Amino acid sequence: LHSLRNAEKELLPGFHQFEWQPALKNVSTSCNVGIINGLSGWASSVDDSPADTITRRFRYDVALVSALKDLEEDIMDGLRESGMEDSICTSGFSVMIKECCDGMGDVSEKHGGGPAIPEKAVRFSFTIMSVSVLADNKEEEVTIFTEPKPNSELSCKPLCLMFVDESDHETLTALLGPIVAERNAMKESRLILSIGGLPRSFRFHFRGTGYDEKMVREMEGMEASGSTYICTLCDSTRAEASKNMVLHSVTRSHEENLERYETWRSNPFSESADELRDRVKGVSSKPFLETHPTLDALHCDIGNASEFYKIFQDEIGEVYKKVNPSREERRSWRAALDKQLRKKMKLKPVMRMNGNYARRLMTLEAVEVVCELVPSEERKEALRELMRLYL
Numbered sequence: 001l002h003s004l005r006n007a008e009k010e011l012l013p014g015f016h017q018f019e020w021q022p023a024l025k026n027v028s029t030s031c032n033v034g035i036i037n038g039l040s041g042w043a044s045s046v047d048d049s050p051a052d053t054i055t056r057r058f059r060y061d062v063a064l065v066s067a068l069k070d071l072e073e074d075i076m077d078g079l080r081e082s083g084m085e086d087s088i089c090t091s092g093f094s095v096m097i098k099e100c101c102d103g104m105g106d107v108s109e110k111h112g113g114g115p116a117i118p119e120k121a122v123r124f125s126f127t128i129m130s131v132s133v134l135a136d137n138k139e140e141e142v143t144i145f146t147e148p149k150p151n152s153e154l155s156c157k158p159l160c161l162m163f164v165d166e167s168d169h170e171t172l173t174a175l176l177g178p179i180v181a182e183r184n185a186m187k188e189s190r191l192i193l194s195i196g197g198l199p200r201s202f203r204f205h206f207r208g209t210g211y212d213e214k215m216v217r218e219m220e221g222m223e224a225s226g227s228t229y230i231c232t233l234c235d236s237t238r239a240e241a242s243k244n245m246v247l248h249s250v251t252r253s254h255e256e257n258l259e260r261y262e263t264w265r266s267n268p269f270s271e272s273a274d275e276l277r278d279r280v281k282g283v284s285s286k287p288f289l290e291t292h293p294t295l296d297a298l299h300c301d302i303g304n305a306s307e308f309y310k311i312f313q314d315e316i317g318e319v320y321k322k323v324n325p326s327r328e329e330r331r332s333w334r335a336a337l338d339k340q341l342r343k344k345m346k347l348k349p350v351m352r353m354n355g356n357y358a359r360r361l362m363t364l365e366a367v368e369v370v371c372e373l374v375p376s377e378e379r380k381e382a383l384r385e386l387m388r389l390y391l
Helices: 002-011 060-070 072-081 169-187 213-219 238-243 254-266 273-280 297-316 327-345 355-361 364-371 377-390
Strands: 018-021 055-057 093-106 120-133 142-146 156-162 190-195 198-211
Touching: 018 060, 055 169, 060 072, 060 093, 060 120, 060 156, 060 169, 060 190, 072 120, 072 142, 072 190, 093 213, 120 169, 120 198, 156 169, 169 198, 198 213, 254 273, 297 327, 297 355, 297 364, 297 377, 327 364, 364 377
Parallel strands: 093 198
Antiparallel strands: 018 190, 055 156, 093 120, 120 142, 120 156, 190 198
């Protein structure tokens, strides 16, 4: 009967036998969990959650196991292609996980009853970026699987959905707390899971690169976006950054942020609030989750296009000839630019710069259209040259 039960379990979708060595600290050991919901304890089935549930999640390790089993064939193919004997490679696997967490904006029911819940939702998800293996006799790790479409929603596995506003720090940290605990426990342990019919051991490396600036500031205890400390990667202030446009390096880190919060909390040198804030460079709440802030191509485009949009306005208005142009003047330049872009390129003005607009604006075509409104020949040439340099 016992072996029948086990065979039956193996056939159930999403059920995989696995174990952690050493066992995960602070994480419940039962492996046959379905979905846990945040505030109301255990629910026996998906539908049977009380109305006041505000979050639904998978246990992190169960979700990772499930994602790895989905890749079972790819992993075995990778081993074969790199010429490894699959019976030798049973340990030394490492898995790179990209973590993402973002607000989903307004998700309220537009009409219809139902429990009153915040209109905002936050989703925490992960992607398996690569699996590599260090064979016993080899020096170098060999990558046997790389996610071909790392930004596709197909490879991005949801872990936790929360009805909470991403600005609500208290609720957000309370709901993500268990995930952080599970993640920390998994860093110190290895997973034993059957892949291709043999138990193999995996280590996980987590990289929180899928956070926007707002979420990074929130998770790492920094001040919000309007702060004088404008960067999530270094200590630069607005004033410093406007003087020095070139030489910056990545200096902030999760560990440093934790130390700075401790300094902020204890004020060891009995400084005034301003001095203290300068010492901790704006880290004034406790960092909660380790992130690796990056700038993705999209936001790079958006930042550059916003800058060029301003340059275009200034060139149309010949700002270099004027002293302190009035707001009305500036507004008229902007109106002229918008009208021209709409007429010649069918580019509608946008309230906030978005990716599509940015990519259309950063073209030689757009520069030619703008140059029609620029009086001076040499300024036209300079604009074209600038865009050519950029492209």
